[in-house]
Amino acid sequence: MRVFDSIGVQIPQIYLPRQDVDLSRWAVIACDQFTSQPEYWKQVEEIVGNSPSTYHLILPEVFLGTPEEPQKIQTIQAKMREVLENGVLEPFEGLIYIERSVGGKTRKGLILALDLERYDYTKGSSSLIRATEGTIIERLPPRMKIREGASLELPHILVLIDDPLNTVFGPVTSAKDRLPKAYDFDLMCGSGHLTGYKIEDPANQDPIIHAIEELASPAVFRQKYQLRGEAAVLLFAMGDGNHSLATAKAIWEKLKPEVGMNHPARYALVEIENVHDDGLEFEPIHRVLFGVRSDLVEAMRAFFKDQFRLIPCRDCTEMVSRVDKQTGPSQVVGMVSPDGYQLVEIQTPTSNLPVGTLQHFLDDFLDKSGAEKIDYVHGLEVTCQLGQQAGNLGFYLPAMDKAALFKTVILDGALPRKTFSMGEAHEKRFYLESRKII
Numbered sequence: 001m002r003v004f005d006s007i008g009v010q011i012p013q014i015y016l017p018r019q020d021v022d023l024s025r026w027a028v029i030a031c032d033q034f035t036s037q038p039e040y041w042k043q044v045e046e047i048v049g050n051s052p053s054t055y056h057l058i059l060p061e062v063f064l065g066t067p068e069e070p071q072k073i074q075t076i077q078a079k080m081r082e083v084l085e086n087g088v089l090e091p092f093e094g095l096i097y098i099e100r101s102v103g104g105k106t107r108k109g110l111i112l113a114l115d116l117e118r119y120d121y122t123k124g125s126s127s128l129i130r131a132t133e134g135t136i137i138e139r140l141p142p143r144m145k146i147r148e149g150a151s152l153e154l155p156h157i158l159v160l161i162d163d164p165l166n167t168v169f170g171p172v173t174s175a176k177d178r179l180p181k182a183y184d185f186d187l188m189c190g191s192g193h194l195t196g197y198k199i200e201d202p203a204n205q206d207p208i209i210h211a212i213e214e215l216a217s218p219a220v221f222r223q224k225y226q227l228r229g230e231a232a233v234l235l236f237a238m239g240d241g242n243h244s245l246a247t248a249k250a251i252w253e254k255l256k257p258e259v260g261m262n263h264p265a266r267y268a269l270v271e272i273e274n275v276h277d278d279g280l281e282f283e284p285i286h287r288v289l290f291g292v293r294s295d296l297v298e299a300m301r302a303f304f305k306d307q308f309r310l311i312p313c314r315d316c317t318e319m320v321s322r323v324d325k326q327t328g329p330s331q332v333v334g335m336v337s338p339d340g341y342q343l344v345e346i347q348t349p350t351s352n353l354p355v356g357t358l359q360h361f362l363d364d365f366l367d368k369s370g371a372e373k374i375d376y377v378h379g380l381e382v383t384c385q386l387g388q389q390a391g392n393l394g395f396y397l398p399a400m401d402k403a404a405l406f407k408t409v410i411l412d413g414a415l416p417r418k419t420f421s422m423g424e425a426h427e428k429r430f431y432l433e434s435r436k437i438i
Contacts, residue, residue, distance in 0.1 A: 001093060002202070004209055007216050007235060008118030008128050010267045011205060014096065014111065015089040015152070015434045016182060017052065023185040025051040027194070027430040028058070030156035030241070034425060035061045036288065036375045036386060040189070047188055052088050054154055054431035064142055073142075077149045084151060089434065094200035095208065096182050097172050098271065100279075102192025102427050107279035108169050110208070111196075111433055113267040114159065114236060114245075121246045124413055126232035128216070129159070132409050133238070134417035135246050143247035151438050153248070154431040157241035157270040158422055162224070162406040164276050167211040172199070179204070183432070191426045225407050234410055239273065239422045240429065269435040273422070275402055282402040284355070285418040286383040287362060287395040291372030296393060299370055303361050304346055310335075311343040316384055319343060323398050326354075333358050334396030336387030344395075352408075355397050356416035362395075376418040378425035 002011040017026050025048050034040035041060050048055045056079040063069050083089055096111040119129035147153070161168060182196035199205055214220060216235045221227070238245065248268040255265050273280060289296075300308050311332075313319040319334040319341040326332045330347045331354040349357040366374060371393075377383055380396065387394020400420050408415065422428075 002205070003115075004213070005115070007209070007212050008115035009209065009212065010113040010115065011094060012111075012113035012267065012269055012435055013091050013093045014269070015091050015436065016432070017088060018090050021052050021088060023183055023432070024188055025049075025053050027185075027187060027432045028053060028055045029187075029189070029191065029426070029430050030428045031058045031060045032156075032241075032243075033378070033428050036377060037382065038062050043189065052083065054434075057083070057152065057154055057434075058431060059142070059146055069142070073145055073149075076146055077151070080150055080152045084436075092198065092200060094198055095205055096433065097169075097176060097179065097197040097199055099176075099195045100192060100427075101195075102187075102423075105279040105281070107273060107277055107423075108173060109158070109271040109273050110169070110172070111269065111271050113269050113435065116245075116249045116252045116266055116268055117261075119236075119245065119249055121238075121242065121249060128233060129236040129238075130234050130409060131238050131242050131246070131414050132160075132405060133242060133415045133419050135242060135414075136417055139243050140247050140250055143244060144250060147247055147251050147437075151436060152434045153269055153437050154434045155241065155244065155269045155271065156429040156431060157245050157268065158239040158429055159245075159270045159272045160237045160239045160275045160405070161212070161215060161235065161272055162237070162276070163211075163215060163274045166274060166276065167214065168208060168272075169274055169277070171207055171211075175204070187430055189426065191428075191430065194430065194432070196432075225410055227410070231410065234406060236272065237275075237406055237409055241270075245270070264435070264437045267435075269433065271429060275405060280402065281423060282399050282405075282420045283378060283422075283424055284397040284399045285376045285378060285421045286380075286397055287358070287418075288375050288377055288383060288386045289362070289365075289371040289373075289393045289395075290375065290386075291391050292370065292393055293372070294365070294368070294370040296365065296370065299365050299368075300344065300361060303364060307347045309345040309347070311345060313341040313343060316341055316380070319396060320380065323396055326398065331357055333398075336384050336394035336396065338388055338390055338392075351416060352412065353400060353416065353419060355400075355419050358395060358397065359416045359418075378421055382425075 098109040120127035121131040179197035
C-alpha cells in the first residue's frame with residue numbers, strides 16, 4: 001500500500017460488500033446519532049432484519065449503559081469475523097470519491113486512511129491532524145472495548161481540509177464519469193442517495209495527493225492564515241467522529257510497543273471533505289438535560305452573578321429568531337421547558353462562542369448533581385420535543401461560521417466539545433466501507 005508520510009496519508013485496502021448484498025440494508029447511520037430516540041434504531045432493526053448489515057457490526061450509542069451492551073459488543077466482534085469468513089466483503093486497493101445527496105444538497109468526500117502517528121487529540125496539540133473540539137475521555141472506553149477485539153474498522157469519521165480553490169476535489173468531480181462505480185443507491189430512512197467511484201490507478205491518485213501536499217506546504221499555510229513565524233501546519237481538522245478517531249489512536253498507542261510501526265492499526269479509515277463545499281452546512285448541536293433536580297434558574301444566577309438575564313419569548317419562532325440574529329458583546333441561547341420558551345442572556349461571556357459559555361455552566365450544574373444526565377442532539381424539533389417533557393430542559397444554540405473553523409482552531413485551540421455538526425442527524429455519514437485492522 002502506498003504511504004505518503006509528509007501528509008500522513010495511506011492509500012488503503014478497502015473492503016466493500018459483494019454485488020449481491022442489498023446496500024440499502026447494509027449501510028446504517030453513524031452510531032452516535034438519535035441517541036435519545038430509540039424508535040429510530042428500532043426502525044433500522046426492522047428494515048435490516050436478517051440481511052447482511054453494518055447494523056450488526058456497530059454499537060448504536062442508544063444502547064450504551066444498558067444491560068444489552070456487553071452482549072452486543074461480543075456479537076459485533078463475532079459478526080465481523082463471520083462476514084470476512086463468508087466472503088460478504090471483497091477488497092480493493094485505492095481511494096473512493098463520494099457524492100452524497102440529501103435535501104437538495106450534494107456533498108463530496110474522499111475515502112483514504114490517515115496515519116495516527118500524525119494525530120493528537122489533546123488540548124493545545126500542534127499535530128498535522130488535529131481535533132477541533134474537546135475530547136471527552138470518558139466516552140472512549142466503550143469504543144475501545146469494541147475496537148480492541150475487532151477485525152474490521154467501519155468509519156463514520158469525517159475530516160475537513162481547508163481548500164478554498166477546490167484543488168483536491170475539483171479535478172476528481174470533473175473526471176468522475178471515467179471512473180468505475182463502487183456503489184450507487186438510496187440510503188434508508190430518508191437520508192438521501194450515495195454514489196461512490198473507485199480511484200485505483202496511481203495515475204489518478206497522484207494529482208489528488210499532490211494537491212493535498214500543496215495544502216500542507218508551510219509557506220502556503222502561513223500565507224493563507226496570515227501567520228508569522230514557524231506555526232505548525234494544520235492540514236486535517238476533525239469534523240465528525242472525533243471520539244472514534246481518538247479511540248483508534250488510544251488503541252494504536254497501546255498496541256505499538258507490541259506490534260511495531262508497520263501494522264494496520266497505525267492507520268484509520270476516514271472520509272475527508274472540503275470545508276468550503278457548497279453542500280456542507282455547519283449545524284449547531286443543542287443540549288437537553290434529563291431528570292432536572294435543582295432550580296436551574298437559581299443555579300444560573302449563582303454561576304453568572306449579575307451578568308445573567310432571563311427573557312420570555314412568545315413562542316419557538318421568536319426564540320429561534322432572536323438567538324440566530326444576536327450580535328454584539330452579549331450572548332444568548334434559547335431555553336425550552338414544559339413552561340414555554342425563554343432566552344438566556346449572558347452579558348459578559350466566559351467564552352468566545354455561546355456554546356462554550358453555556359457548557360461551562362452545564363458542566364458545573366451536572367457536577368453538582370443538578371440533573372441526571374445531558375444529551376447532545378441535532379435539530380430544533382427534537383430539542384423542543386425533549387425539552388418540553390416533564391423534568392427536562394432543552395437549550396437551543398446558534399450555528400458557527402464554517403469558514404472560521406481552521407483559523408479559530410489554529411489561533412485559539414480546540415473549540416468547546418459538541419460545538420458544531422456537519423449537517424443534521426439524518427445527513428450524517430453511513431457505515432459502508434471497512435478496513436482490516438489485524
